[in-house]
Amino acid sequence: MRILFLLCLVLFYGCAKEVEPTPEALIDQSIQVHGGWEGYENLDAIEIRKLVKLFDENGYLESQDRQYQNFTKVPRYKTRIHGIWGGAVREISYDGSEVFTSINDSIVQDSITSQTALKTIQSAEFVFFQPFKLRDSNAQMEYVGKRVLFDTIPVSEIKVNYSNSKDTWWFYFDEGNRCVANKVLHNGRYSLIENLEFQEYKGLLLHKHRKSYFVDSLLNKQYLRAEYFYDVVN
Numbered sequence: 001m002r003i004l005f006l007l008c009l010v011l012f013y014g015c016a017k018e019v020e021p022t023p024e025a026l027i028d029q030s031i032q033v034h035g036g037w038e039g040y041e042n043l044d045a046i047e048i049r050k051l052v053k054l055f056d057e058n059g060y061l062e063s064q065d066r067q068y069q070n071f072t073k074v075p076r077y078k079t080r081i082h083g084i085w086g087g088a089v090r091e092i093s094y095d096g097s098e099v100f101t102s103i104n105d106s107i108v109q110d111s112i113t114s115q116t117a118l119k120t121i122q123s124a125e126f127v128f129f130q131p132f133k134l135r136d137s138n139a140q141m142e143y144v145g146k147r148v149l150f151d152t153i154p155v156s157e158i159k160v161n162y163s164n165s166k167d168t169w170w171f172y173f174d175e176g177n178r179c180v181a182n183k184v185l186h187n188g189r190y191s192l193i194e195n196l197e198f199q200e201y202k203g204l205l206l207h208k209h210r211k212s213y214f215v216d217s218l219l220n221k222q223y224l225r226a227e228y229f230y231d232v233v234n
Helices: 002-016 024-035 037-041 111-128
Strands: 045-055 061-072 078-085 088-094 098-101 140-149 153-162 169-175 178-184 189-201 204-215 221-232
Touching: 024 037, 024 088, 024 140, 024 153, 024 169, 037 178, 061 111, 078 111, 078 140, 088 111, 111 204, 153 178
Parallel strands: none
Antiparallel strands: 045 061, 045 221, 061 078, 078 088, 088 098, 140 153, 153 169, 169 178, 178 189, 189 204, 204 221
8 A cells, every 4th residue: 555655656756747849849839830841841932021010118100111022942042122211222132152132222231231231131031930940959958947928928948059140049938839029139128029910821820910129128018119910912
């Protein structure tokens, strides 16, 4: 009887102790919910219309930019962004080796402009294709734990550092494994980006509406900095 009692205790505590998920497992689960890796790999091309609204700390609209972003993988890789932002008509493109930049219909070829253009393109891909772009073997990942966002949304949190960036990222996955928010520490300041609405395209669940806030390290909102709208146009 005593042996049976001890065995029951061992089984009880063994079951009670929850096994922490790995960051990679959380990302893979989220990728599955957002359409699956195979669906992402089979996406030949997509074009989106992006609207960006920037606000000052008093809530007033500071600027409004419009872009068209085209991501192509077949027949060959190319990313092209064109529209009006930064007070100018711009076009940038990257084919995996060369960067093209045009500002107000004039071609610009200096190295600083090219580096900025490449970062813009890489950032656009990284943002729009979350959580697929989070699968990165060169990133240092850490499972932080569970928390509740804004007192309403239970999430699992991971922390990510990339070898080619000084920024630190945190990503939040809800109980349905959707990637619903992320936080980034950039130049000593925290931003929290909420993924408020998604759209479906060829089986993939992609961004549609996001808001970015300046926050403190505890995610207390200071003010709305930006609002993003994405619409698939092809």
